[in-house]
Amino acid sequence: MPIIEQVTIRNFGPITNATVGLSRLHALIGPNDSGKSMTLRAISHFFDSWMHRPTPQRLNVTQPSLRLQFDTGQSAEWSCDGQLADRFEPGPSTDPKFIEAFDAGGSVLRFDPDSLRAETPLIEDQAPLWFSDIHGRGLGALIDAIQARSQRDRDALTAHVRSVFPLVDEFRLFTKEQRRSVGVRLTDGTEVPAEHMSEGLLYFLGFAVLRFLRPIHFVAIEEPENGLHPARIAEIVRVLRALSQTTQVLLTTHSPLVINELQPHEVTLVTRTAEHGTTFTRMDRTPSFANRTTAFSLGELWLAYADGVSEEALLNPARR
Amino acid sequence: MLRAYLCGEGKHDMGRWALSRRDDTAVGDGVLGTLARRVKPTGWEVANGCQWKRLTSLRVGKGEPPLAAKLRQLEQLATDSDCQAVLFGFDVDNRPERAKALADALTARAPDGLRMAGAAVDPCIEGWVLELRGERPARGWTKAGAQRRVAELGLDFTAAMEAVVADWNGQREGLSAGLTSWLVDAEWALSE
Incomplete structure (x- = not known):
């Protein structure tokens, strides 16, 4: 199964032009309204469109495009001229045979x-x-x-x-x-x-x-921690990790307990500014990450530095 | 100018450093910051701070004791803010085991860490404020008793507590062991 290694999204809600790297099991964290769910929707829209399924939610976006880079070295591009309809059109660089690999589909x-x-x-x-x-x-x-x-x-x-x-x-x-x-x-x-x-x-x-x-090829899960006792969360992440051997799993979460069960390269911080729209920063590429993780686990790091708005302290280098 | 990082339980302990950036209504450094200023008036500034409740151990049972983990987190936050010293108070709340846990965690710290002036505040910062006014029952304050007494005196707001510290006559005789050792440690931590 080819893994989606990188996704570039343009003109999807708050995402004007941003690229996110993904792993087999990957979590997006960040403030409310930063673009986490829109990222899931953009990728799942690709699968819906490819599977000729009607889009569950019509999105009010104009001239969106999506570029997927796979761990096989191949890539696929989709774009839509005008308002987003039920179907993306494959870009000229996309190999039709390659696209057949996605007949397994994806889901949110x-x-x-x-x-x-x-x-x-x-x-x-x-x-x-x-x-x-x-x-x-x-x-x-x-x-x-x-x-x-x-x-x-x-x-x-x-x-x-x-x-x-x-x-x-x-x-x-x-x-x-x-x-x-x-x-x-x-x-x-x-x-x-x-x-x-x-x-x-x-x-x-x-x-x-x-x-x-x-x-299926890809599943996007929003807030898997909902309704679960904290002690059950590790078990759910174990279930999702096992699933990720056959299906790429992308999560959004607000739970430090969920990301505590993940590796640093499996977590991406999503933030949004008026100037740049949504941006993605992998946790292990945030400033002073190596030093900070000598004292904090991933979940603790997020709790201690994040402010729920700009996550400035997490994204800015330490003063020294 | 030496930079110090402040950590406490709340607004009375640490003044403006207990508040979010968007609610910066307090201007002082709380009882701890004002107290440190009494033993080392110049040559340092409070550069940043956080409340204990922001330091969260999610690995209980998986490694070191939670308080030792929190001290390491505190030191990392202070380092991030380019601080050379940490001043903190940790409420005992009439639970001697909390004082013992803090002593153990401080002992377990790496010897080459930041200078740290930290003490178990017994039972809470209101108790220290009353001590500085010369009020200390033979068996110490209970948390509820200290808070009630501070309210009776009309001192139950941060600026009033800071004023008590500023007016303290500097005499350490009769102060509790925890407060006395904190003053000594603060003077050392803030020295050049």
């Missing part, structure tokens, strides 16, 4: 508990497994399909959930008019339907099923 996930709880139609045999929308709708049907298709996957998923939530014994899927919703049976025999499941368990299940779904 921004889980919310109501969608994860929702009843959704059963998935047909052989149909590719993925969520019905970016909010995690279809979780019950996905678990149903995973269980039906592979005993090994069924056992692995159940064992994983039990290891993190020891009170859970097994999945209990609820059916109503050919629609499935997820539930669990506890070790004391209590059956817990979706509407009574904790948000933390629902979020965890959303991430835990990812490795059993149709392999």
Whole structure:
């Protein structure tokens, strides 16, 4: 799987012209309204456009363009003349054969508990497994399909959930008019339907099923820490790191605990000024990084230096 | 001019250095900054500062004790600001184990680190303010007792506490061991 090593984005919301380097598992951090989510949307829009999927959210942007550089040395360019429509057009330098590698597609996930709880139609045999929308709708049907298709996957998923939530014994899927919703049976025999499941368990299940779904090229996940106990966050990052062996994973996060689980080259600080728009700075390329990380872990560094506005102290060299 | 970095629990300890840049309503350096000025009037300035709560150890159980980690963070922040000395106070809040933890963390510091004047403030900065006025019960103040007494005296705002320090007669006799050692350390840390 070719990895997107670098993305240059032009004219996407606050991003006038900026380049971000990525790794297999990568997190964008920074103040609110700095352009993190727009970066995810720009990249995922490329995949939507390539897969001929309608764009989930029509973006009010003019003459946007995107250039992707891969670890294979190849690159691909897309641009759009005028208002962004449903489709990017490949640039002249893009090798059509190379583009075929992206038929696996990409997706954005921004889980919310109501969608994860929702009843959704059963998935047909052989149909590719993925969520019905970016909010995690279809979780019950996905678990149903995973269980039906592979005993090994069924056992692995159940064992994983039990290891993190020891009170859970097994999945209990609820059916109503050919629609499935997820539930669990506890070790004391209590059956817990979706509407009574904790948000933390629902979020965890959303991430835990990812490795059993149709392999895709790229997944962008917004704020994976939502709803999770701090002690569970390391486990979620472990799940995402395992997933990143087959699917490139890009996160946005506001949690120092998430970036504490990442390597310095896997974290990029996103900032925005009126003059330059959005800019990207990899954490290990911020000033005095080597000295500062003798005293601070990545998450601690962010907490101690960031101000939530310009992150000036993090980006400016030390006085001496 | 020697540059000092200030760290404390809040506005009373460290004045304007406890506030964000956008709420710079205080002008003084708090009780700690004013106290240091009493033992070393010239030749130094407070260049920067932060509150203890900004120093966060997210690695509890994974290595060194949290307070030792925070002292290293404090030293790094001071170094970033090109400071040669650190002045700090750490509230004990009537918990002797906090004083012991601080003593252990200070002992564990690298010998070639920045000059650091730091002490366990027992029980909180209001207790030190009352000591400087000559008020110290035989068994010391409780945190609530010190805060209540300061309020009774109409001294429960930063500028009033700084004024108490400025008016202190300089006599160290009768002061608690923590305050006395802090004054000695501050004089040393701010010396050329």
